[in-house]
Amino acid sequence: MSGQFELDSKEVALRARDVVVEYKRKHMPSVRALAGMSLDVLRGQVHGLVGESGCGKSTLGRAATGLVGITSGSIDFEGKPVKPLGLRPRPRHFRRLQMIFQDAHASLNPRRTVGDQLADALRRSQDTPSPDRDRRILVALERVGLPEAATKRYPSDFSGGQRQRICVARSLVADPTVIIADEPISALDASAQAQISNLLAELARDLGIGILFISHDLAIVRQVADVVTVMYLGKVVESASTDQLWAQPLHPYSQALIAAAPAHDGLGTLPEALAGDIPDPAIPPTGCRFHPRCKHAFERCPVEEPALLDVGERRRCACWLQAEKSWAGGESPQAPGGGSGGLVS
Amino acid sequence: MDQLLSVRGLRIRIPGAHGPMTIVDGVDFDVRSGEVLGIAGESGSGKTMTVLALLGLIPPNAVVTGSATFGGRDLLTLGRRQLQQVRGREVGVVFQDPMTTLHPMVSIERQLTEHMRRHLGLGRRAARVRAVSLLEEVRIPNARRAIEAHPHQFSGGMRQRIVIAMALACEPKLLVADEPTTALDVTVQAGILRLLDQIRRDRGMAVILVTHDLGVMSSLADRLAVFYAGRVAEMGPTKPLLQDPQHPYTKNLLMALPDPQQQGRQLQPIPGTAATPDARPPGCSFHPRCQYAEESCSIEVPSLMPLSGARLSACPVAPFAGRALLGVEG
Numbered sequence: 001m002s003g004q005f006e007l008d009s010k011e012v013a014l015r016a017r018d019v020v021v022e023y024k025r026k027h028m029p030s031v032r033a034l035a036g037m038s039l040d041v042l043r044g045q046v047h048g049l050v051g052e053s054g055c056g057k058s059t060l061g062r063a064a065t066g067l068v069g070i071t072s073g074s075i076d077f078e079g080k081p082v083k084p085l086g087l088r089p090r091p092r093h094f095r096r097l098q099m100i101f102q103d104a105h106a107s108l109n110p111r112r113t114v115g116d117q118l119a120d121a122l123r124r125s126q127d128t129p130s131p132d133r134d135r136r137i138l139v140a141l142e143r144v145g146l147p148e149a150a151t152k153r154y155p156s157d158f159s160g161g162q163r164q165r166i167c168v169a170r171s172l173v174a175d176p177t178v179i180i181a182d183e184p185i186s187a188l189d190a191s192a193q194a195q196i197s198n199l200l201a202e203l204a205r206d207l208g209i210g211i212l213f214i215s216h217d218l219a220i221v222r223q224v225a226d227v228v229t230v231m232y233l234g235k236v237v238e239s240a241s242t243d244q245l246w247a248q249p250l251h252p253y254s255q256a257l258i259a260a261a262p263a264h265d266g267l268g269t270l271p272e273a274l275a276g277d278i279p280d281p282a283i284p285p286t287g288c289r290f291h292p293r294c295k296h297a298f299e300r301c302p303v304e305e306p307a308l309l310d311v312g313e314r315r316r317c318a319c320w321l322q323a324e325k326s327w328a329g330g331e332s333p334q335a336p337g338g339g340s341g342g343l344v345s
Numbered sequence: 346m347d348q349l350l351s352v353r354g355l356r357i358r359i360p361g362a363h364g365p366m367t368i369v370d371g372v373d374f375d376v377r378s379g380e381v382l383g384i385a386g387e388s389g390s391g392k393t394m395t396v397l398a399l400l401g402l403i404p405p406n407a408v409v410t411g412s413a414t415f416g417g418r419d420l421l422t423l424g425r426r427q428l429q430q431v432r433g434r435e436v437g438v439v440f441q442d443p444m445t446t447l448h449p450m451v452s453i454e455r456q457l458t459e460h461m462r463r464h465l466g467l468g469r470r471a472a473r474v475r476a477v478s479l480l481e482e483v484r485i486p487n488a489r490r491a492i493e494a495h496p497h498q499f500s501g502g503m504r505q506r507i508v509i510a511m512a513l514a515c516e517p518k519l520l521v522a523d524e525p526t527t528a529l530d531v532t533v534q535a536g537i538l539r540l541l542d543q544i545r546r547d548r549g550m551a552v553i554l555v556t557h558d559l560g561v562m563s564s565l566a567d568r569l570a571v572f573y574a575g576r577v578a579e580m581g582p583t584k585p586l587l588q589d590p591q592h593p594y595t596k597n598l599l600m601a602l603p604d605p606q607q608q609g610r611q612l613q614p615i616p617g618t619a620a621t622p623d624a625r626p627p628g629c630s631f632h633p634r635c636q637y638a639e640e641s642c643s644i645e646v647p648s649l650m651p652l653s654g655a656r657l658s659a660c661p662v663a664p665f666a667g668r669a670l671l672g673v674e675g
Contacts, residue, residue, distance in 0.1 A: 052530040053501075159618045160388075189387040189557065189619065194601040194612035216530060219560075219603040223612055260535040262560030264602060266587030270564050273536035277500040 013178045013210040014041040014064060014097070019073035021059050031282045033059040035234035036073065038308075041178055041210040046201055048225030048242065049214045050257065052278050056234040057214050061182045064212065065099045066090075078177065095125045098171035102183040104163035108155040114141075114166055115151025118173055125174035140169040144199060161192025168199060178210045179203070185220060193217075197224045218261050222246055227314075230254045233281055233289045236308055240315045250317040252294045288320065296321055349519060349551050350376040350399070354411035355421075357394050359404060366622040368394045370575040371411075373649070376519065381545060381552040383566030383583065385559060387598075387619055390572040392555050396521050400438060401428040415519070434464040437512030441524040443504035446511075447496040453480075454492045457511055464515045479510040483540060502533035506540065513544065520545070523555045538564050559602065563587055571595050574620040574630035577649060581656030591658040591665070594631045629659070637663040 021034040033056045041047045049057045062068045064075055069084035076082065077097045101107050109117060118137045122130060130136060138148055144165040155163055164184060171179055181200060185193040201224045203209045215221050221228060222242055229239040230253065238251040249255045259272035276293040279285055285292050291301035300320050308318040357369040369391040376382045386392040397403045399413050399420050413420040416435065423431065432438065440446050448456060457479065458472035467475065473492070480488035483506040485499075496504055505525065512520055522541065526534040542565055545552050554566055562569055563583060570580040571592065579592035590596040600613040617634035620626055626633050632642035639662050649657040 052532060159621075162618070190598055191387070191601045191615040191619070194614040198612055198614070218531065223603040256532060260532045262535070262538065262558075262564045264559035264563045264587055264599070266563050266584035268564065268584065270539050270542055271531075271535035271560075273539055274532035277502060277533070278530075 011043055012040045013043045013078055014212070015074075015076045016040075016060065016064065017074045017076075019060065019063060019075060020071045021056070021063055021068055022071040025282075029282045032234055032284070033281060034063065034070075035281075035284070037231070037234065037236060039212075039229055039236065039239075041212050043177060043210045044204055044208040045227065046204045046211045046213050046225045048221035048228040049212060049231065050216065050218055050221055050228060051231035053216065054233075054278050054281065055231045056281070057231050058182050060231075061099065061180045061212060061214050064180055065097060066094070067099075092127060095174050096177045097180070098174055098176040098178070099180040099182065100164070100167045100171055100184050102186050104160065104167045104187070105155065107167050108163060110155055113152055113154055114158075117166075118151070118170055121170045122173040136173055140172040143172055143203075144169045145195075159192070160188050161195055164188065164192070164196050165199065168196070168203075172203075176209055178212070180212045180214070182214045183216070184213070185215065186217070193220060200224060218257055230257065233278065233284055235289060236316070236318065237290065238317045238319075239308075240312075240317075244312075244315055250311060250315075250322055251290075251319050252296050252321075253290050256293075288318075347378050348375050349378045349415065350553075351414040352395075352399070352411070353413075355395060355398065355413065356410045357391070357398055357403065358408045360406055361623050363623055365408070367625070368407075368575055368622050369398070370625075372572075372575075372577055374570050374577065374580065376551050376553060378518070379545070379549045379551055380567045381554055381565050383562040383569040384553060384555045384572060385557065385562055385569055386572030387557055389574075389619060389621060391575040391622075392572045393523055395572075396523060396553055396555055400432055400436065400521065401425070430464075433460045433517075434515045435517055435519065437515070437517035437520045439505070439508050439512050439520065439522040439525045441527050443501065443508045443528070444496065446508045447504060449496055451495070452492075453494055453496070453507060457492070457507070457514060460511070461514045475514070476510075479514060480507070482513070482544070483507070483510045485510075500533075501529055502536060505529060505537055509537075509540065509544070513548075516548070518551060520550055520552045521555070522552060524557070525554070526561060527556065527558065534561070541565060559587065559599070571598075574625050575622065576630065576646075577657075577659065578631065579656075579658045579660075580649065581652070581654065581658075585654055585656065591652060591656065591663075592631075592660045593635045593637055593663045596663075596665070597634070635663075 016037060016039045019034050019037045020032060023031045023033060037060055051057050059068060063070050064082060066082050066085045074081060077094060080093060115137060118140060119133060122133055122136060137151060141150055146165055185196050188196060197220055200211050200213065204211050213221060213225055225242050227241050228245050230237050230251065232253050238254045245254060249258055256274040260274055262271045274293060287302040287304055288306050291297040306318045306320045306323055308316050309323055311317045311322050352372060352374050355369055355372040358365045358367050372395060384392045394403060398409050409421055411421065454473060454476060457476040461467050461472045461475060476492055477488045480491055485491045485503060485506055526537050529537060538561065556562060566583045568581065569583050569586050571578045573594045578594045579586065590599060597615040601615055603612060615634055620630045628643040628645055629647050632638040642662060647659045647661055649659045650661060651657055
């Protein structure tokens with residue numbers, strides 16, 4: 001919490017490689033919520049994770065904090081593997097990996113004051129009692145723009161946006177290096193959405209926290225994220241810097257997502273619908289998972305699954321159209337071994 | 346154009362912990378035949394309570410005054426039986442969450458035909474034929490088989506299409522859609538917006554669309570009423586209203602939204618917090634958050650002033666307000 005963050009340390013704080021999360025069900029095929037998903041969250045960067053509901057974006061956030069166990073693959077936080085939460089206290093090291101949720105109201109205890117709840121979080125994040133406990137709580141509250149008087153009040157005294165700021169403050173007392181924000185603004189009004197989005201972007205810029213911003217709202221992600229990963233049915237279909245993705249989305253699914261968002265320009269244009277619904281992840285389509293809904297699908301798509309290839313500087317896409325284009329251009333596509341290796345940074 | 350619905354002086358009070366709360370405080374608006382009127386506003390602005398009051402669906406302890414003339418009757422004075430004749434027959438309703446609208450244990454056929462048989466007096470077979478054609482109209486694949494299924498067998502978008510089919514079943518003159526796409530993914534939302542647009546054009550049906558999402562409004566609504574703290578801040582045709590807002594609240598709200606044309610611009614939240622129904626400031630409810638507020642704003646409740654281009658705004662003070670009045674339209 002103290003001092004300005006040095007911008008040269010854009011190191012990878014959270015690294016997910018080929019993560020598979022499978023939910024087993026009785027008498028039914030198991031569901032692969034994540035089917036080999038890789039992603040890097042760098043310090044000081046807002047990493048947007050977008051996709052339709054059911055694509056596995058929340059599962060990734062939960063797996064990254066150990067709230068769900070992974071079936072295979074690896075998730076490392078600052079070089080150490082994240083273990084699923086059990087009955088034992090979390091290893092001290094992982095306390096710098098924090099999470100905030102969509103429903104701030106449900107995340108806070110209605111019967112304890114805000115100050116007490118922040119003190120609880122501070123006590124949990126430290127092995128020895130902190131001598132400057134009160135000061136650290138006030139610094140966290142000030143950081144999120146709440147007055148000192150807030151410590152004496154209860155969650156119900158605050159609006160939805162303020163409650164989410166309390167949740168952010170609670171994660172800040174642990175001095176985090178990564179915050180997983182799972183739909184942090186979806187339950188808020190426009191003005192509060194703007195406040196929380198700006199706040200999270202500030203935390204990344206000023207404190208060097210890496211933020212995984214999970215959201216279905218593309219317009220907000222475009223405003224706050226530095227890089228964006230687009231997910232479909234448990235896999236990455238495209239990852240790029242925010243500018244690149246909106247300037248020229250390469251994957252047909254990214255194109256469809258961007259075209260589906262209505263603009264508030266008053267021009268009365270209807271957004272483009274994407275045909276069909278997200279398939280049942282228990283029985284994913286063969287080949288490219290997106291092919292039944294893709295208007296560019298051709299013979300190859302239902303047969304073979306495209307790999308996530310480098311298609312430019314710090315840019316990746318899993319689409320046969322892109323793969324064939326780069327072959328036609330005389331370049332050999334650089335398929336990373338098993339989908340691992342450096343991602344967009 | 347003829348007025349289908351005329352709401353005048355609508356006021357809704359409900360008892361709160363510290364005395365009665367005025368949820369909706371003197372709202373006037375008209376809905377013309379065949380138009381889409383958008384009611385926009387943040388949560389707690391009274392937009393949903395307004396439409397629920399028209400349908401007689403608000404809590405029994407609420408006190409409703411004013412009038413809502415629809416087809417020569419005042420909806421606010423109708424009894425329970427008379428309202429049942431209006432709801433489902435003359436006014437169709439679509440709510441946010443299709444899973445709570447649909448009964449999970451009852452087949453689509455029964456849910457779709459129940460009110461057709463009651464209101465239109467159709468027999469079982471005729472109602473079924475009509476239900477299938479409605480499902481086809483809302484583009485449910487395999488309508489003949491779908492009608493025998495139960496709600497859980499459909500995805501969220503398909504369920505909302507079924508709810509829309511139910512609302513259309515008795516050929517209503519007015520459709521009330523309260524946040525019809527808020528629970529859906531953006532890709533699915535786009536499909537529902539296109540469907541609603543198609544249906545209202547095909548049928549010449551009027552729609553009251555309630556949503557906080559100005560993008561949805563921009564796609565569908567012909568006119569917009571922007572609610573703030575139980576009152577209408579601004580009203581007018583969608584395009585000029587969104588492109589050149591005349592009320593500081595509308596202007597601030599648009600500044601808080603991500604701009605599709607401009608990336609990386611810092612979002613500008615509206616200062617302060619929204620006025621809750623139990624603590625509404627005196628005078629203009631927006632004045633504590635307004636950078637243009639003057640002394641008079643905290644005393645007098647501003648009324649909606651007519652501007653040019655069929656626009657109305659409840660702000661006499663802001664420097665840009667009334668530009669439309671002077672004919673400098675956007």
